[in-house]
Amino acid sequence: MSATVSPAVGPAPRPAVRLAGAHYPVAVVGGGQAGLSLSYHLRRHGIDHVVVEAHQVGHEWRERRWDSFCLVTPNWQCRLPGFPYQGDDPDGFMVRDEIVRYLQDYVAFFRPPLVEGVTVTGLRRAPGGRFELTTTEGEFTADQVVVATGPYHTPSVPRMAERLPAGIGQIHSSRYRNADQLPEGAVLVVGTGQSGCQIAEDLHLAGRQVHLAVGSAPRVARFYRGRDCVAWLDEMGHYAKGIDSFDDAAAVRMRVNHYVTGRDGGRDIDLRAFARDGMRLYGRLTGITSALGPTTPGATTPGATTLGATTPGPTTLEFADDLKVNLDRADAVAESIKDAIDAHISAHGIQAPREARYVPVWEPSEHLAELDPAEAGITSVVWSTGFTRDHRWIEIPAFDGRGYPMHRRGATSTPGLYFLGLPWQYSWGSGRFEAVGRDAGFLADHIDASRRLADVCGALTGAPDSVASALPLG
Secondary structure: OOOOOOOOOOOOOOOOOOOOOOEEEEEEEOOOHHHHHHHHHHHHHOOOEEEEEOOOOOHHHHHOOOOOOEOOOOHHHOEEOOEEOOOOOOOOOOEHHHHHHHHHHHHHHHOOOEEEOOOEEEEEEOOOOOEEEEEEOEEEEEEEEEEOOOOOOEEOOOHHHHHOEOOOEEEEHHHOOOHHHOOOOEEEEEOOOHHHHHHHHHHHHOOOOEEEEOOOOOEOOOEEOOEEHHHHHHHOOOOOOOHHHOOOHHHHHOOOOOEOEOHHHOEOOOHHHHHHOOOEEEOOEEEEEEOOOOEOOOOOOOOOOOOOOEOOOOEEEEEOOOHHHHHHHHHHHHHHHHHHHHHHHHHOOOOOOOOOOOOOOOOOOOOOOEEOOOOOOEEEEEEOOOEEOOOOOEOOOOEOOOOOEOOEOOEOOOOOEEEOOOOOOOOOOOOOOOOHHHHHHHHHHHHHHHHHHHHHHOOOOOOOHHHHOOOOOO
């Protein structure tokens, strides 16, 4: 893989960085694609800063993804600032180790002021306006702070997991690696977002009997009318459409991503086809009833989580009567995207091959309301139930009642405090390799405007409305 070197930045010796007792104009918390993209833009502005990463660059991709993991967006959408993908497979999908290497190469490319292996454990604002950051390597201060730790902090597992028998191993999707990691027997996968669907496929291809609790996530076709659907949507401007153009912006920010895969060159994930080929599908998992006994240590599956499992006893898994609805809605979303692509092709006179529409290959014949995991031979459960945010280390009132950061394009009401890398921070591409660089560029402009204003006023007051409104929205 190679990349275009930007003469505006260029390779530079990686600076020696210290934290304890130091002061920086800008502190960036998080050294993933968001924090690194911001560092690139801050360097272009000539703004001194530090990037503090709790682990090593690429940690999330290396340690919280399974062995067969790959991107669901094509490689050409990897557009980190100054470092777009220029390998020999632009229409392919980088696998886990290639993603890690891409980030490591980005660090080698522009040498950010990066400190790895240091955790920021506290952030507060001092009476004088400066920010005080407590870390595992001591305290330091900054005029402005960007929280670039993303939204996926703590694996989320429902409390009902505690009711599963001790003999059933349990693991969150972030700790799943491959089918061999789990004990012999059938596997229940709970959740059908991108992770759940792809892990279910991974287990299915490995010959395991999979039971899948299907949620309400939508799907999208991989290819349509001669191109990847991502290419069509990119051309149609969907990835750049700003959140402020939606009437229901709060609801849009909570939307679940469409499931699809880039595995083996990319293909649809069709849960109906899995069911046709032997996978067992159910509605949402709504409850677990069990004859509770004294709490005992759980199963010792490598990488599994005990979750306070109980002694074995009659156990029943309960499912909602929404399987058909969830499958139909997922298909409807996929077909609506095709409708939009058809309209785009027609409106612009584009020559594209015709393609027959999807026809369901399987329908649920009855509602399976309950399942005895022992009778089904289920020996392990993969909880693909997402993550919760953990901002308890931030001692600044910058969150709404649900704990979500209150911001406008990453800028909060607290002067000098910003967030970066959130889903739908501004567009569908926010938080991904495709558009995180645009969001980072916007914030870097904002930070630079605040810095210049501070130089004039003699104290950092943040960019007032007159300055913020002058910044580009696109």
